[in-house]
Amino acid sequence: MRSKNSFTNSKVSAELRSAGQPRAAVPTCYLIAVATLLLIFSVAPLYAQGARGPMSGGGIMSPPVNQRPPGLEFVGIEQHLNAEVSVDLEFRDELGNPVKLADYFGHGRPVILNLGYYQCPMLCSELLQGLVGSMKALTFNLGKDFDVVTVSFDPRETTEMAAEKKRDIMKRYGRANADRGWHFLTGKADQINALTKSVGFQYQFDPKTEQYAHAAAIVMLTPDHHVSGYFYGVEFSPKDLRLGLVQASQNRIGNIGDQVLLYCYHYDPRTGKYGAVISNILKLAALATMLILGTFMFVMFRADRHFDDRAGHRDLRRVT
Secondary structure, three states, X not given: OOOHHHHHHHXXXXXXXXXXXXXXXXXXXXXXXXXXXXXXXXXXXXXXXXXXXXXXXXXOOOOOHHHOOOOOOOOEEOOOOOOEOOOOOEEEOOOOOEEEXXXXXXXXXXXXXXXXXXXXXXXXXXXHHHHHHHHHOOOOOEOOOEEEEEEEOOOOOOHHHHHHXXXXXXXXXXXXXXXXXXXXXXXXXXXXXXXXXXXXXXXXXXXXXXXXXXXXXXXXXXXXXXXXXXXXXXXXXXXXXXHHHHHHOOOOOOOHHHHHHHHHXXXXXXXXXXXXXXXXXXXXXXXXXXXXXXXXXXXXXXXXXXXXXXXXXXXXXXXX
């Protein structure tokens, strides 16, 4: 017959072995976490395939000449993405000083190129006002983070016209020292034509009205004077404008939030806007979910282990 002490020692040994052994059953919350991760990674490719169709690398192309309305045969924009713009072209600034495009590059800042003419009765002024409105919504500072170069494609216009337009625009923009970053140029026909052709900007003079027919757009240029993108219309989304400047700057301006947005939003040449890339958004969501669930599982494991250790000590004290 077993003694009382022998029976007690056997029970204590069994309790200790039980307390030291890992649980055989996996908690339901862990199974849910793993299933969630597998589901996210499995549906991401499906969303990626359905969310974005084929994209043309050349961007928006103007209709063929024979399909354009009369008087607009040579009006449009033909995107020259990644094309290099010659910086040896010569112009005059609003003060009448001879300048080259090279004077506005080489400082590590992106450049917004605006093509129009200063005596334009409506469209050019509306575009400039829309650009000013979008720029005022940005935290980037003109002349420090980026520059704007406005070039008249009318060779008849004078530096006085350029100076008058600059005074009006600077008054609208209203930030100190902004005049150092926005330049209004005039030039000769051959220099103007070389610039407009290099960026695919097409316009046409109407001798009856003595006005120009032209598209409304701005061109993003990199610090090394390559075409980065085109934005159309007379009003520009501050979000698109900011992302365009960050991308054109080659990540010299902006912050980590802009980098995340550029990962989730890509420039679409077909629209001249930034559109969501669902596959990248899902990847970020999956990563965030994995981090959250990983943290949750780590905390739960630590809590379970702490609870088991305390329960084991209580049982041991109770037995002894």
